[in-house]
Each structure stands twice: as structure tokens, then as C-alpha cells.
Amino acid sequence: MTEMTAVRRSRITPEREAELYAAVLDLLREVGYDALTMDAVAARTRSSKATLYRQWGGKAELVVRAVRHGKPGKLEGTDTGTLRGDLHALTSREDDCTMEQNSALMRGLAMAMHSNPDLRQAFREQLIEPEMAEFKRLLQRAVDRGEIRPDCPALDFVVHMLAGGFVVRALIEDQPPTQDFLRSYIDAVVLPALGVPTTS
Amino acid sequence: MTEMTAVRRSRITPEREAELYAAVLDLLREVGYDALTMDAVAARTRSSKATLYRQWGGKAELVVRAVRHGKPGKLEGTDTGTLRGDLHALTSREDDCTMEQNSALMRGLAMAMHSNPDLRQAFREQLIEPEMAEFKRLLQRAVDRGEIRPDCPALDFVVHMLAGGFVVRALIEDQPPTQDFLRSYIDAVVLPALGVPTTS
Numbered sequence: 001m002t003e004m005t006a007v008r009r010s011r012i013t014p015e016r017e018a019e020l021y022a023a024v025l026d027l028l029r030e031v032g033y034d035a036l037t038m039d040a041v042a043a044r045t046r047s048s049k050a051t052l053y054r055q056w057g058g059k060a061e062l063v064v065r066a067v068r069h070g071k072p073g074k075l076e077g078t079d080t081g082t083l084r085g086d087l088h089a090l091t092s093r094e095d096d097c098t099m100e101q102n103s104a105l106m107r108g109l110a111m112a113m114h115s116n117p118d119l120r121q122a123f124r125e126q127l128i129e130p131e132m133a134e135f136k137r138l139l140q141r142a143v144d145r146g147e148i149r150p151d152c153p154a155l156d157f158v159v160h161m162l163a164g165g166f167v168v169r170a171l172i173e174d175q176p177p178t179q180d181f182l183r184s185y186i187d188a189v190v191l192p193a194l195g196v197p198t199t200s
Numbered sequence: 201m202t203e204m205t206a207v208r209r210s211r212i213t214p215e216r217e218a219e220l221y222a223a224v225l226d227l228l229r230e231v232g233y234d235a236l237t238m239d240a241v242a243a244r245t246r247s248s249k250a251t252l253y254r255q256w257g258g259k260a261e262l263v264v265r266a267v268r269h270g271k272p273g274k275l276e277g278t279d280t281g282t283l284r285g286d287l288h289a290l291t292s293r294e295d296d297c298t299m300e301q302n303s304a305l306m307r308g309l310a311m312a313m314h315s316n317p318d319l320r321q322a323f324r325e326q327l328i329e330p331e332m333a334e335f336k337r338l339l340q341r342a343v344d345r346g347e348i349r350p351d352c353p354a355l356d357f358v359v360h361m362l363a364g365g366f367v368v369r370a371l372i373e374d375q376p377p378t379q380d381f382l383r384s385y386i387d388a389v390v391l392p393a394l395g396v397p398t399t400s
Contacts, residue, residue, distance in 0.1 A: 157388055160369070188356065
């Protein structure tokens with residue numbers, strides 16, 4: 001969080017903020033992004049619309065902030081000592097049921113991003129870029145440990161591989177990406193592409 | 201094409217059918233799936249709605265049939281003698297400009313599938329399953345040639361890998377999946393995961 005947003009938000013307590021984000025996620029699950037209005041958020045959370053706009057700037061920012069706040073674990077704290085351990089740990093940040101719910105929510109948001117450039121931008125700046133930076137550090141540690149060769153061309157595509165597992169599983173196979181599925185996928189695809197033995 | 205659909209469609213000429221599919225794709229690009237009506241298709245193609253319903257059954261089937269007809273090349277005819285050659289050949293079925301247009305169209309349809317189970321079903325039955333079957337034959341040939349080990353676990357995930365390249369490129373990086381990008385991705389990710397040397 002930047003200093004500026006910290007200042008902007010200084011007048012609400014963390015508890016109040018958490019309550020508000022939870023209400024936004026509930027509304028998102030109920031009506032979807034396009035039908036979600038700041039009026040509905042204001043009513044549900046007993047806030048004024050003016051407050052919402054002052055604190056978050058707009059619907060896209062508020063939604064992305066709520067998604068970011070609702071994320072169960074931190075990539076940041078993950079450091080098991082092996083790449084395989086780290087990647088597997090990422091899949092256990094959520095139980096399968098939560099993962100299915102969140103996966104439906106995220107698919108809905110991905111659809112909404114298609115027609116809402118402001119949502120796409122907020123998502124990229126607030127969520128994807130910070131996660132990607134953290135993910136790069138995780139991969140760099142594997143390079144530093146000698147697990148991945150520094151010139152391995154698949155290093156540029158780790159997020160593509162992982163996202164493919166999610167998307168195809170959800171859209172084409174119509175199944176939620178369970179922890180078992182994701183671990184098999186990591187072992188079968190991601191680690192071999194990176195030249196890392198899966199029996200480590 | 202099943203015998204039944206061949207019979208059902210016997211009264212229109214291939215030229216007329218091609219014209220009609222082209223009009224459906226134009227309309228799709230103009231208004232998107234949700235706003236596309238059979239009325240609009242009938243008006244644009246000077247057909248009666250009754251004919252459209254009799255020949256195709258409904259909007260989802262008509263759209264999927266049009267997409268299938270508009271596909272530039274056939275996976276079926278691809279057999280270069282190496283897996284790398286086959287996969288690279290798949291990326292050259294379209295030039296980059298057509299690929300960008302089609303990729304926008306397909307993303308729009310993927311979004312529409314989210315909320316239209318009938319479109320999802322038609323898409324799966326008419327397009328994905330036949331292509332997957334053909335794709336499996338392509339991979340099986342590589343196994344038969346000894347390029348891929350028959351027990352290679354990544355064999356189950358080739359479509360996931362490829363789709364990841366497309367989706368992340370389009371949604372997160374906001375760039376069209378060009379031929380150059382796809383070929384780098386195939387060489388960096390798909391072939392190494394399958395244990396195939398990329399210098400072949």
C-alpha cells in the first residue's frame with residue numbers, strides 16, 4: 001500500500017474496512033460486476049456514496065481492493081526452500097470449496113474486464129503487478145539455489161502456464177481447479193518446462 | 201458432420217451456406233453474442249427465421265457452426281513429420297491480423313459462454329471435442345515416432361498449456377497472441393514439458 005492511499009484511508013478503522021470489503025465481495029457474488037452499483041454498496045454498508053468515492057475513487061478500485069483484501073494467503077510469506085515446495089504451497093492457500101467459490105468470482109471478474117478497461121487497469125496495477133513482482137522473487141530464489149538455469153526460456157511464461165491450468169479446467173472441462181489438479185499440473189507441466197526434476 | 205445434419209441441410213447450397221456463416225460472423229463482430237438476434241441474421245441474409253431454426257436449431261448452434269466454418273486451416277491436414285513442425289504449423293494457419301481479429305471474436309464468445317450454457321455445450325460438442333480428438337492424434341503420432349514418452353504426464357495438459365499462452369497474452373498483457381509469440385511459447389514451454397528437444 002502506498003503512503004498516499006494510507007493517508008487517504010486514515011479515517012476508517014481496519015475492522016470497518018474489512019466489513020466493507022466483505023460486503024462488496026458478497027454483492028459481487030450476488031449480482032456480478034456490471035450490475036453492482038455504488039448505491040448498493042452504500043446501502044449494504046450504511047455508508048454514504050460520497051465517502052466511498054472519496055476513499056476509493058470508484059467502483060473498479062473498490063472492487064479490486066476488496067478482492068485483494070479477501071485473498072487468503074500471501075505469496076510474500078512463501079519460502080519453503082524448494083521451487084516445488086513453494087508452488088505447491090501456493091495451491092494450499094485455500095481449501096477446495098473456497099477455491100471453487102473464488103474461482104467463480106474471478107471468472108466473473110475476468111469476463112467483466114473484457115468490457116471494462118478501468119477494471120482491467122485497476123486489476124493490473126493493484127493485483128497482478130504486485131503479485132507478479134513477488135512471483136519473480138520466488139523464481140529468482142530458485143535460480144539462485146541452482147534449481148532453474150538463469151537462461152531458461154520458460155522463466156518468462158510461468159504465469160501463462162499456471163493460468164492455462166485454471167482457465168481450461170474451468171471453461172472447457174467445466175470443473176473447478178482443485179488442489180489435486182493444480183499439484184498434478186505443476187508437477188507435469190510447470191516444473192519440467194523449467195527443467196526442475198519433480199522427484200526432488 | 202453427422203448424417204443427420206447433412207440431410208437437414210440438404211436444401212441449401214454450399215455457397216449460400218458460406219455466405220450465411222460470413223454474415224453471422226460479421227454480426228458477431230458488430231454486436232457480440234448476447235445482442236445477436238435470429239431476426240438480425242434473417243434480415244442480413246434475407247432468410248426467414250423459420251428456415252434458420254429448421255436448419256440450425258438455434259442461435260448457439262448457428263454461431264458455433266459459423267465459427268467452425270470460418271476457421272482458416274484444418275488441424276486434420278497437419279502432418280509435418282515432427283511435433284515441433286506440427287505445432288508451429290498450427291500457428292501459421294492465420295496471419296497475425298486475422299489472428300488478432302479472431303482472437304477478439306473468440307474472447308467475446310468465451311465471455312458469452314460464461315452466461316450461456318447452451319453456447320458452451322454447442323461449442324464443446326461441435327468445436328472443442330472434434331479438435332481435441334484431432335489434436336490427440338497429432339500427439340499420438342509424436343509418441344509413435346518416439347518423440348514423446350508414452351507415459352509423459354504433460355500429455356494430458358497440452359491444451360491447458362497452449363490456452364494459457366493465448367489467455368494471459370490477451371487478458372493480462374493486453375497483446376494479441378502473434379505467431380512469433382506462440383512459437384516462442386511452444387519452444388520454451390510446450391516442447392520442454394513434453395520432454396522434446398527444441399533444437400530438432
